[in-house]
Amino acid sequence: MTDFAFLHGGGQGSWVWDETIAAMKQQSGSAHRYLALDAPGCGVKRGRETSDIKFDEITAELVADIEAAAMRDVVLIGHSQAGTSMPGMALLKPGLFRQLIFVSCVAPDPGLNTVEMTGKRLHSGGHPFTDETLTMRERFGKMFCNDMAPAQAELFLDKLGKDGWPLSSYDETAWAYDHLADLPVSYVLCLDDAILPLPWQEFFAKRLHARTTPRIDAGHQAMNTRPQGLAEILLAEAA
Secondary structure (H helix, E strand, C coil): CCEEEEECCCCCCHHHHHHHHHHHHHHHCCCCEEEECCCCCCHHHCCCCCCCCCHHHHHHHHHHHHHHCCCCCEEEEEEHHHHHCHHHHHHHCHHHEEEEEEECCCCCCCCCCHHHHHHHHHCCCCCHHHCCCCCHHHHHHHHHCCCCCHHHHHHHHHHCCCCCCCHHHHCCCCCCCHHHHHCCEEEEEECCCCCCCHHHHHHHHHHCCCCECCEECCCCCHHHHCHHHHHHHHHHHHC
16 A cells, blocks of 8 residues: 655645546555645635745645654655645655655746746746736636636636645745655656646756656646546556
C-alpha cells in the first residue's frame, strides 16, 4: 500500500484532485490511501483569516495534516503553485516523504517571489496573463481551459479563484532546491500547457532535480481534463 498526498495550485483547493483520485482508485482498487491537502484559505479551509500566516507556517500546517492522517513513506504530488511548498515540506520532514511528483509546477528563481517570477519571467511578451484587452475570466479561460470543452471550461471557471493561499506565499523569495537531489523526484510535463510552456516546465524539472519527466498530452489542468491518463502516470511513477 502506498500513501499518496496531493497539493493544489493557486486559486484552487483539494477539490481539483477529485477526478484523478477517483481514476487512481479505479485503476488500482483499494491498494492505496489518498489525502488531498488544502493550503490555509483553500478548499475545506476556505474563508479562514490568513493575513498573519507566515510562509513557513503554511509548510508546517501541510506537513501536520499529513501526519494527522497517520501517513508514512508518502508520495507527495503537487500541481502548479504547489511547487513552491513541496520542497519546503520535504526539507522540514525528510523522513516523511518517499517521493515527490510535480505536475507542471513552478519553481521560482531564488530572490524572486512568485508574482515576480510569473510576471517578469514566465508571462512577459504577449502572454494571455498580461493581455489587458481581455477580462480576467477570459484570460483564465485561455490559460487554464485551452483543452476543455466549453461546458467543462465554464464549470471550472466558476470554481477558480474562490480559494486563496495566504499572501505570504506570494512574498517568499528564499527558495531551496538542492536537498531534492537526495529524493526520487518526477516532473510530469503537460505538453499543451498554456500557462507554463514546455521549455519552462523542462527548466523547472531540472531545478527540482527530477529524475524522470513523463509527458501527458494535456493543458495545465491535466488532473481535470485527462484524469485517467494522469492517474496511470502517477501510479507508474510511484510503483
